[in-house]
Amino acid sequence: MISLQDQYVIVVDPFSSGALYAPKFVSLGYPCVAVRSSPHIAERFARGFQPAGFIDGELFDIEEALTRFGVARAVAVVAGCEMAVAAADALAHRLGLPGNAPATTARRRDKYPMQQALAEAGLRHIPSLFIRNRAQIDSATETLEDIAYVVKPVNSASTDGVRFAHGREGARQALNESAWGRVNDLGEVNRGFVVQPFIEGPEYVVDLVAHPGGYTVASVCVYDKVACNGAPFVYAGLEALDPHDPQYAPLLSYARRAAAALGVVAGPLHMELIWSDDGPVMIEAGARMHGGVAPALFNDCYSPNLLDLAVDAYLGKPIDTLLAERRQFGRIVFLIGRKEGIYPGPSPVYEANLRQLPSYRGHRIFVSQGERMVPTVDLASCPGIVWLASRIPEQLDIDDKSCRTLAAV
Numbered sequence: 001m002i003s004l005q006d007q008y009v010i011v012v013d014p015f016s017s018g019a020l021y022a023p024k025f026v027s028l029g030y031p032c033v034a035v036r037s038s039p040h041i042a043e044r045f046a047r048g049f050q051p052a053g054f055i056d057g058e059l060f061d062i063e064e065a066l067t068r069f070g071v072a073r074a075v076a077v078v079a080g081c082e083m084a085v086a087a088a089d090a091l092a093h094r095l096g097l098p099g100n101a102p103a104t105t106a107r108r109r110d111k112y113p114m115q116q117a118l119a120e121a122g123l124r125h126i127p128s129l130f131i132r133n134r135a136q137i138d139s140a141t142e143t144l145e146d147i148a149y150v151v152k153p154v155n156s157a158s159t160d161g162v163r164f165a166h167g168r169e170g171a172r173q174a175l176n177e178s179a180w181g182r183v184n185d186l187g188e189v190n191r192g193f194v195v196q197p198f199i200e201g202p203e204y205v206v207d208l209v210a211h212p213g214g215y216t217v218a219s220v221c222v223y224d225k226v227a228c229n230g231a232p233f234v235y236a237g238l239e240a241l242d243p244h245d246p247q248y249a250p251l252l253s254y255a256r257r258a259a260a261a262l263g264v265v266a267g268p269l270h271m272e273l274i275w276s277d278d279g280p281v282m283i284e285a286g287a288r289m290h291g292g293v294a295p296a297l298f299n300d301c302y303s304p305n306l307l308d309l310a311v312d313a314y315l316g317k318p319i320d321t322l323l324a325e326r327r328q329f330g331r332i333v334f335l336i337g338r339k340e341g342i343y344p345g346p347s348p349v350y351e352a353n354l355r356q357l358p359s360y361r362g363h364r365i366f367v368s369q370g371e372r373m374v375p376t377v378d379l380a381s382c383p384g385i386v387w388l389a390s391r392i393p394e395q396l397d398i399d400d401k402s403c404r405t406l407a408a409v
Contacts, residue, residue: 006031007075009314010065012088013037014054015045016291018080022053024311030076033069034059037087042187045081062091071095076314079267079288082157083186085109089287092266098316100287104263108287110154111194114262115282121261123254124281129195130154137175141195144168148198151175153190157286160185160380164198164232171195185380201276203283205238206255207290207298208269209309211319215256217243218268218306218324219290219298228336231377237400238294240301240330243323252323254280262287268310293362293387294332300361300389301330329393333386333403337376343383345369357399359390 008031011021022032034054039061051057060068077097079088086109092099106113111128118125131140146167151174153161161184165174175193184190205221224237241248251273259269264287271285289295289310299305302324304312312319346365354363365384367373374381386403388396 007073008033008055008069009076009078010035010074010091011054011078011080012062012091013041013045013084014050014059014080015048016081017289017293017295018078018084019048019050020289020295020307021078021080021311022050024307026053028311028315030315031055033065035062035065036060037062037084038187040187041083042183042185044185045083045187062087078310078314081288081291082109082286083188085287098266098314100265100267101263107262108264108269108285110191111152111284112154112192114284115196117261117263118258118282121257123257123261124279126196126199126281126283130192131175131195132192134176134180137172141168141171141175144171144195149174150196150198151178152194152196153179153184154192154194155186155188155190156184157186161190161193162378199274199276199281199283201274204251204273204275204280205290206252206271206273207294207306208255208259208264208271209306209313209319210259210264210266210269211313213319214322215259215264215269216304216309216319216322216324217252217255218304218309219243219294219302220248220252221294226336229338229375229377234336234376235334235379235382236336237334238332240297240326242326244325251275251280255282258282258285267313268306293364293385297330297332297361297387297389301326301328303327328389328391329396330389331387331396331400333388333400334379334382335376335384335386335404337373337381337383340372340374343367343369343371343373354386354403357388357402359388359392359395359399361387361389363387363403 009025014034025032077092079085086105089102089105093102107117112130115125115128149165149171151163163174165171203223207219208215220241220243221238225233226236228234268289270290272283273280295307363386
């Protein structure tokens, strides 16, 4: 049990990549307390809680944790994943610890205020309509043009609830068919929907860490998308790029200014952008670490890496670099299911062959034995991923192809 003399770190909703924080903080001598932002954590997150590294291996309510461990010894409040952002902002402010202002949380959490913040800062943004209820659909969409649109929940994450539409009638149909009032993948009720013009161009990801010295670029990546299974944009890969490459300077300059517009002053920011013919523009951002396995891959590819930078920022340690160095080439391979069927379970032969690939660093399968598989059309239907790293870029291409051949899904 933690003693009254120990300083400790609070990790709110330590799910997804948030599970990586506790082992790192503990290795530096800081016990960690896991708290939930809400009593109603979605089951898919709750079952992913990894108790190792957390005091008593428990997930506490916030008030319960503060009563039990006291407030004076808490040295940092960390947002473990997307749904933790608001609670982490509020708790850090309450305890007088470094964090982002609760008054501007919506800019870092909801898709409509994000775009408003960019516009107010004079930055390139995506014109957006925010529709709060079904009754507003016809009037709010009256001026839509005959172009492609994206319709998505204002407070969801990833591709959850995203629909593509064309023109006014297409957007109205997408909105009428959307999940109004339903609980999304984050365990939150959809609070409305945003309609935005579809922006064409490659999709990039920039992971920043904010600290008193500015914004450090921990990683920059680009998605590989393919048309597949009747869907125009299926994620096939994520490539780790070199932040020092001059061609990315406009992208990183814009990302830093966008981070400031969102009010990010402490900790990590995960930003997704499109680089169209008119330049970079932010799609959305989250004031937390890149989710999933990406931070583990970045540990192999970048120095300093995203996790170390985030931990240093939360602990107030000086960060003297503004661009991480890429040490190795890296890629996340998104496996693509081509047919429907029942997943028979993991194959020992497949896994053994996979582990023998020279650049192999890890893999995850997202379907369980006996579960029905469907053709991949989005991230939600992706059956699994493999992450690769090598000093030889050609090795990634060879092993990428081998991953897909071996999987045969």
